[in-house]
Amino acid sequence: MSVAKRPTPVKRKSLNVSELSPTSKFFVYGILVLIALFWTVPTLGLLITSIRIPDDASNSGWWTVFTGNAHLTLQNYVDVLGTGGGEASNTAATINLNQAIVNTIIMAVPSTVIPIFLAAIAAYAFAWMVFPGRKILFMILVALLVVPLQMSLIPILRDYRVLGLNGTFLGVWLANTGFGLPLATYLLYNYIVTLPREVFESAVIDGASHPVMFTKLVVPLSVPAFASFAIFQFLWVWNGVLIPLVFLGDKQNVTVLPQRILQMIGTYGANWTILTAGAFVSMAIPLAIFIGFQRYFVRGMLAGSVKG
Amino acid sequence: MVQPSSSQPRQSTSNPTTLAGLIAALVVTLFVYFQVFLFLREGTANPWIIFIVSLLWGIGGIWLLFTLVTSIVDLLPSKYRQGIMPWVFAAPAILLVFYYLLIPTFRTFWLSLLDAKSDKFVGLDNYIFAFTSPAMLESFKNNLIWIIFGGGLSVALGLLIAALSDRTRPSFEVSVKTLVFLPMAISMVGAAVIWKLVYQYSPAGASQIGLLNSIGTTLGASPIPFMITRSINTYLLVIILIWMQTGFALVVFAAAIKGLPSELLEAARIDGATELQSFFKITIPYIQVTIISVSTTIVISTLKVFDIVFGMTGGNYGTQVIANEQYTQMFRSFDYGRGAAVAMVLLIAVLPVVYFNVRDFGKEAKGF
Numbered sequence: 001m002s003v004a005k006r007p008t009p010v011k012r013k014s015l016n017v018s019e020l021s022p023t024s025k026f027f028v029y030g031i032l033v034l035i036a037l038f039w040t041v042p043t044l045g046l047l048i049t050s051i052r053i054p055d056d057a058s059n060s061g062w063w064t065v066f067t068g069n070a071h072l073t074l075q076n077y078v079d080v081l082g083t084g085g086g087e088a089s090n091t092a093a094t095i096n097l098n099q100a101i102v103n104t105i106i107m108a109v110p111s112t113v114i115p116i117f118l119a120a121i122a123a124y125a126f127a128w129m130v131f132p133g134r135k136i137l138f139m140i141l142v143a144l145l146v147v148p149l150q151m152s153l154i155p156i157l158r159d160y161r162v163l164g165l166n167g168t169f170l171g172v173w174l175a176n177t178g179f180g181l182p183l184a185t186y187l188l189y190n191y192i193v194t195l196p197r198e199v200f201e202s203a204v205i206d207g208a209s210h211p212v213m214f215t216k217l218v219v220p221l222s223v224p225a226f227a228s229f230a231i232f233q234f235l236w237v238w239n240g241v242l243i244p245l246v247f248l249g250d251k252q253n254v255t256v257l258p259q260r261i262l263q264m265i266g267t268y269g270a271n272w273t274i275l276t277a278g279a280f281v282s283m284a285i286p287l288a289i290f291i292g293f294q295r296y297f298v299r300g301m302l303a304g305s306v307k308g
Numbered sequence: 309m310v311q312p313s314s315s316q317p318r319q320s321t322s323n324p325t326t327l328a329g330l331i332a333a334l335v336v337t338l339f340v341y342f343q344v345f346l347f348l349r350e351g352t353a354n355p356w357i358i359f360i361v362s363l364l365w366g367i368g369g370i371w372l373l374f375t376l377v378t379s380i381v382d383l384l385p386s387k388y389r390q391g392i393m394p395w396v397f398a399a400p401a402i403l404l405v406f407y408y409l410l411i412p413t414f415r416t417f418w419l420s421l422l423d424a425k426s427d428k429f430v431g432l433d434n435y436i437f438a439f440t441s442p443a444m445l446e447s448f449k450n451n452l453i454w455i456i457f458g459g460g461l462s463v464a465l466g467l468l469i470a471a472l473s474d475r476t477r478p479s480f481e482v483s484v485k486t487l488v489f490l491p492m493a494i495s496m497v498g499a500a501v502i503w504k505l506v507y508q509y510s511p512a513g514a515s516q517i518g519l520l521n522s523i524g525t526t527l528g529a530s531p532i533p534f535m536i537t538r539s540i541n542t543y544l545l546v547i548i549l550i551w552m553q554t555g556f557a558l559v560v561f562a563a564a565i566k567g568l569p570s571e572l573l574e575a576a577r578i579d580g581a582t583e584l585q586s587f588f589k590i591t592i593p594y595i596q597v598t599i600i601s602v603s604t605t606i607v608i609s610t611l612k613v614f615d616i617v618f619g620m621t622g623g624n625y626g627t628q629v630i631a632n633e634q635y636t637q638m639f640r641s642f643d644y645g646r647g648a649a650v651a652m653v654l655l656i657a658v659l660p661v662v663y664f665n666v667r668d669f670g671k672e673a674k675g676f
Contacts, residue, residue, distance in 0.1 A: 020475060024583070028472050032484050035469055039487045039551065045519060046502045061517045062505070099355075106359045110366045117370055122401035131394035137402055143662045144409045148612050150634050150651040152412035154419055154644050163349075169358060170348040173366065178408025181401050210393055211378035239495030241615045242635070254351075258497040262619055265501065272505070272517070279501035283494045290493030294486075301556065302563055 050076055050276035057272040076277035097281055099252065100260040104238060104282075106169055107248075107256055111176035111237045116226050118177065119184030120192075124214050126185070127193040128200060138189070144182045152179070153246050160247060167249045175247055180233050187232075187300060191225035192218055228300025231293050238286050257282040327383045334376045341369055370400075413655065420648035424641075434649035444650070447630045450542050454610040454629065458546040458553075463603050465550065466557025471587060474565050485562060489555035496552065496615035503548045504620070509533040538626040545627060548616050553609065557602050564595040604661055611657055630654055 020028065048062040053071045060069055082096035125131070126138050156175065157166065165171035195218065203213050237243075241258045248254045250263070261275075261282050268274045290297065344365045351358065374396070381392050423430045438444055469488060473481040491499060508518030512530050516522040521531040535541050568591060576586040592599070614631035617623055623632040630653060638647035 028475055029480070032469070032472055032476065032480070035465075036484050036487050039491070041519070042502045042506050042551070043491075045505045049505060058517065060515055061519065061522050063519070063522075102355050102359075106355055106362070109359070110362045113363070114366045114370065117367065117374075118401045118404065121374065121397040125394045125397035129394040129397060131391075131398065134394075134398075137398070139666050140410065141402075141405060143666050144405060145665065146608055146658050146661050147409055147413060148631075148651070148654040148658060149409075150612070150631060150654050151416050152408055153634075154638060154648055154651070155412040155415035156408065165349060168349055168351040169362065170345070170351070173362065174404075175408060178404045181405045182409065185401055185405075209378075209382055210397070211375070211382065214397070235493060239498075241495070241497055241618065242631075245635075246639070253355075258495045258615075261495075261497045261501065265497075265504075265619060275501055276505070279498045283498045286493045286495070287490070290490070294489075298559055298563075302560060 046276050046279060049272050050280050052076075052273060054271065054273045057276075058270065076273040077281070080274060080277045080281060097257065097260060097278055100255055100257045101281070103254055104256040104285075107172055107176075107244065108234055108237045110169075110173045111180070112230050112234045114173060115177045115180040115184045115233060116188075116230060119181055119188050119229070120219070120222065120226070121214065122181075122185050123188035123192045124210075124218055126189050127195075128213075129210060141182050141185055145186060149179050149242070153242075157246060166247065167251060167254060169248075169254065172243060172247050175243055176233075176237050179243070180236070184229050184233065187229050188222065188225055191222055195221055224296065224299065227293065227296040231289065231297045232300055234289060235286050235297075323383070327380065330376060330380045330383070334373075334380065337369075337372055337376060341365070341373065344369065416648045416651050416655075419644055420652050421645075423645050424643040426644050430645065434645045435652075437646050438649040438653050443628055443633055443636075444630070444653075446626060447628045447633050450627060450629050451611060451613075453542050454546055454549065454613055455607050457543060458549045458610045458613075459603060459606045461546075461550050462553045462606050463557050463599065465554045466561050466602070467592075467599070469554070469558050470561035470565050471591065474562065485555075485558060488558050491552045492555045494552075496548075497619050499548050499552055500616055500619035503544075503551075507534040507544060509535070535621055536625045541621065541625055542627050545616055545620055548620075549610065549613060553606055557606065560598060560602050561595065564598040565591060568594050604664075608658055608661060612654065 045062045048065055049057050051072045051074060052062065052065065053073050053075075056064075056069060056071055065072070080097050082098055126134060160166040160171050165174070199217055199221075200213060203217060208216070239258060241262065244256045244259055248256065248259075250259065255263075261279055264275050264278050268278075344361060347353070348358065348362060348365065353361075377396050378393070381389055381396055384392065419426055420434050421429060421431060423433075469484065473484050476484075494502075505517075506519045507521075508516075509521055509531055510516050510518070512525075516525050516531055518534075520534065525531055534544055572590055572594070573586055576590055581589065612631050613629055614635065617627055617629050617632045618635070621627045623629065623636065630650060634647050634650040634654070637643045637650055
């Protein structure tokens, strides 16, 4: 997608605040504080509800913890995470998201790493190699950036049923790879094509072949671009509902976190403490990764796009 | 474009034993690769074993295949090497993208002309459904609300916050941006749980644990069952999307506004322009391209919105959208013909964007 003509990072100092009159300053800060509240209060509600005792949570609003109704507990997280390993517990009160966490990691990591490698070699080919149909193939790739993946669900699902890939992690990795590749190739191409030509030319003079230049030059130089895409893809895969819903199904041994939360909305809809604790568990890893690697995420966003 | 082979001082007389060895290694690798494929497809082993095998297979395996194939091609005479090597690099991605995205587009089109079980040709019947059935008409109306209200407000709010926070202390600016940006990391399902707590309804007289109804009843209004109130529920779902997407618009706009030359703004100020005037006459035209591309991205995601509706109302109470209707046709009614036709509607809706992207790309890519 053609987001932003690579915004030029011209260092301009923010306009001095003192230029604003006291009244406008008051309004600017006032509006922004209101906006910040709108963006934090709902999440705060989730966090607080997840550490209340069930009786409190179903009988009073979460904000009453600030007015003396503060019986807080971590028991909800113990309930949600269970105590044992992978096996689902029989007690209805124990939700055991452990298996779902494991499943989500199993689904998300290969779905992130495999497309990076395939996209990197393809991006290198599109940027620095000569072959017939290069331009038209790349245009097809760009066109496919915005094609809704709904287009693929029915045909691929039918193939998967024939191939026995339905309900397997393998099927989901391959699907996430296929759906992620246009964006991956596009982002990495944009990066790899800007690597200085001289680097390649001197390598050629030294007798380096394409595979050598790729592994020795392009890969080390492209780590930031890999990181950008990796975060995009990881968040997209981790948070997505549609693909696991269609290709994994709802067998306990393969269910991933967002799907479990969806099921909990259905079955524990009134059990607020369990539902909110579970929801927070499902958000913890992507939030941590997002906060830790925000820089790369923003860079990727400015350089390329967002897919769907 | 770099042409290593032309100037390369390497032996063109490749060693036949090396070549044979490499090909043997490739055959063995392919065999192992296929066995691992069958093992993973079985999927019955301990999940962590599957995980580790998958990483070795997916990363190590692909790397090994790539290395072997490139080594073999490297040993070929120059004229073959030059022709084959680019395909070793580009073909895996191209084949996967063709299989998962390009070819399914045509297959879905074909399926949309067949009946529910894909046995009989039914012509345009499924399209008549896709454009006239009550569920789809409701979806069109709702998707329009998602696009105009959701897309419009995400872009407008992103622009407003970017412009305002640009005028505040850096530490304050960063805090506001981070808070607005953070929902981008969470799943729409997670967001649905968060907002359920805001929209929760209890009957009048009971204690309201939903934030919005609590505020309402405190102010003397009677509680409203928001999610089943047809006139407003779609708008309330759209607010969740705005809450999640504004951060994207904000960060891109903030970067664009930082790129605005300060001389322009100073000149305007000297000429006596007010803040609002310089915002609308200078800032907005300057970042116009960015605004258009951000809007496009957001419009596409609102068009395909699925998770929020699926998680909050399941498309009931008048909140149906196209993507959820497609899922319903596919997995509740098992009507592949209608499901495919509804998917085609989504494709038709994004076609203009496809066209503009490709056209822009053709313009940009001078060095290509």
